[in-house]
Amino acid sequence: MPVPLAPYPTPPAPYTPSANGAQSHLVCSGCRNLLVFPVGATSVCCAVCNAVTAVPPPGTEMAQLVCVGCHTLLMYIRGATSVQCSCCHTVNLALEANQIAHVNCGNCRMLLQYQYGARSVKCAVCNFVTSVGGTASTTEQKFST
Structure with missing residues (x-):
């Protein structure tokens, strides 16, 4: 007598954010990859290097600059006077466009x-x-x- 085969498990449905499931992004503090995360998260774990990056508080304006030491794009909280690169540890002067x-x-x-x-x-x-x-x-x- 033949043995019945078990059905294949159905794959999980892909994640689709709901109307109120807004997302944001930031740069990983470890490998510098772009991380996408749901709004409201306090930290994000990178799937590539497992580094945990703290999420700035809501409403915080972010700015970007290119590191003078290694030319890596850095993100920082707008208003900071200097930014240390996590790759080469160079301290970069963070100037606003109007300075x-x-x-x-x-x-x-x-x-x-x-x-x-x-x-x-x-x-x-x-x-x-x-x-x-x-x-x-x-x-x-x-x-x-």
């Missing part, structure tokens, strides 16, 4: 724009490098093109 200054070129007097924290700025017109670390009118050297 810029102006100085006149020490050679041709063209008005130049630069980010706060810069020590010098090179003129795109005459290639003169104007020091901005001390006094704005101090100049250093002229580069040839």
